[in-house]
Amino acid sequence: MDKSYVFYNGEIVEEEKVSVSIRSRVVNYGLGVFEGIRAYWSDEDQELYGFKLIEHYKRFLQSAKVVNLKIDYTAEELADFTIELLRKNGYKQTTYIRPIAYKDTKTVGVSIEGHEDDVVAIYLQPMGKYMEQEEFRVKVSSWVRIADNMLPPRTKATAGYLNSALASLEAKRAGYDEAVLLNRNGYVCEGPGENIFIYKKGKLITPPASDDILEGITRDVVMQLAREELGIECVEKSIARTELYNADEVFFSGTAMEVAPVVEVDGIKVADGKSGEVCMKLKELFADITHGRNEKYKDSLRPVYGK
Ligand SMILES: Cc1ncc(COP(=O)(O)O)c(C=O)c1O
Known part of the structure; x- marks a missing residue:
């Protein structure tokens, strides 16, 4: 080597x-x-x-x-x-x-x-793909997400990832692909290493920073792409657990995970249980901008070899 x-x-x-x-x-x-x-x-x-x-x-x-x-x-x-x-x-x-x-x-x-x-x-x-799956079956965790006045999730602190790891372990032991954590107020927070979005009645919704999420950089890009390229309204508001069950689409965003559809939550299918259309469009747009195929977003890239 x-x-x-x-x-x-x-x-x-x-x-x-x-x-x-x-x-x-x-x-x-x-x-x-x-x-x-x-x-x-x-x-x-x-x-x-x-x-x-x-x-x-x-x-x-x-x-x-x-x-x-x-x-x-x-x-x-x-x-x-x-x-x-x-x-x-x-x-x-x-x-x-x-x-x-x-x-x-x-x-x-x-x-x-x-x-x-x-x-x-x-x-x-x-690293190509972070996880094998193309679509995710998730479990709402019994582990509660750490809060800003406990172990601030915003700091991306090494110690905080035990909370993530416990949630993931629980989900995988129960036969799911990944976990979703609720915050101490019982609202949907995020995945162990990714932010979460739902699409419902033509709007994209994601929890606000005040719900103890890590303010993801991919999350920002997803909202920009949804607004500017797909003309979809984006709202940052608290999401209740059952809103996941009744959403038209659910998906994750994150540097490692990129944009990934969630097709099942706690054994309940999201809509028809297939990858959502909006999610897949965003995934494609994201792949285009990260690989330099979209001139408009070229300033988010820094060439390494400078050819
Ligand atoms: C807990 C958590 N939430 C969300 C994210 C997504 O953030 P980003 O899109 O900046 O990678 C990450 C990954 O860094 C994370 O660890």
Whole structure:
């Protein structure tokens, strides 16, 4: 296997030179924040396109600020490092980009004070489809979504993903493909790693930021595409569990999952139980813009090889 390179505290180094101690606070207490970004390979253009890099790195910096992690780089600088890293690894396939910042202090104690041991790193993972399924059968989880005054979902904190993992595990053990979490008020929140939309009576509806969701970058793109390309009204409002059962369409959005139809909720078919038309149109539009096939959205892409 060719050598793999990562970004680690300002330098691009061989991945095998980087390690994390079992004593590290990020291992013991999950004291870190991360991002998930994609770079899309276009066969037609023979180019790799970083998608919405600045938006992701701005969210990364905001997450770090909340949990007192110091990142000495701007979003633009982190985007530049990412391009350099992608080039160095030479990937010519769709790739997942994982920036992570964490407390590497190696003494026992849950403190997030101080910055001496803060680490900022980026690694890459070639990734086509995130999950095998084309359409999803989901279960509303008995695990309640973390809230802003518990473990803020907005920060994309490492520790918060135990909540996601428990919900996913429960759903999969019960024979479903994925979970949907409700927030502490009983409203639909999101999937373990994706936002959720319903389409009903000609409107696209998604929970607002105040319902303890992660404000997804794909969610923003989906709303823009729905409004500007399909002329569909988009509303951010709380969604009750039974609205999922009675929706005309339900679908997920997220960097890893992209745009994916949900065809069944708690064993109840969504409409006729087939992938929704609006969802599939949005999925196609999304694939076009991420692969550089739509001039209007080219500024959301950053070419890696610059051909
Ligand atoms: C909990 C959660 N919700 C939603 C999303 C979707 O966000 P984005 O579209 O920015 O990837 C993610 C993925 O980052 C997530 O982890």
